[in-house]
Amino acid sequence: MSGEVNLYGVYVPSLLVWMLLAFVIMAGLRAGLSRVGFYRLVWHRSLFNLSLYALILGGVVWLATHLQS
Numbered sequence: 001m002s003g004e005v006n007l008y009g010v011y012v013p014s015l016l017v018w019m020l021l022a023f024v025i026m027a028g029l030r031a032g033l034s035r036v037g038f039y040r041l042v043w044h045r046s047l048f049n050l051s052l053y054a055l056i057l058g059g060v061v062w063l064a065t066h067l068q069s
Contacts, residue, residue: 003015005017014064015061018057018060018064019057021060022053022056022057023053025056025060026049026052026053026056029052029056030049
C-alpha cells in the first residue's frame with residue numbers, strides 16, 4: 001500500500017484516514033462504555049481513553065496492512 005490516498009486530487013497520508021476511522025470507532029465505544037457505567041471503575045478517564053485509542057489505532061493499521069497483502 002502506498003503511503004498516500006488520493007481524495008479528489010488531494011493526496012492525504014493513509015495514516016490520517018486510519019486515524020479518522022479509529023476516532024469513529026472510539027466515539028462509539030466511548031458512548032457504549034459510558035452507557036454501561038464502565039468509567040466508574042477507571043481511575044483516570046482521559047488516560048484510559050488515550051490508551052484505548054492507541055490500541056484501536058494499532059488494530060486498524062494492523063488490519064489495513066494485513067488485508068492488503
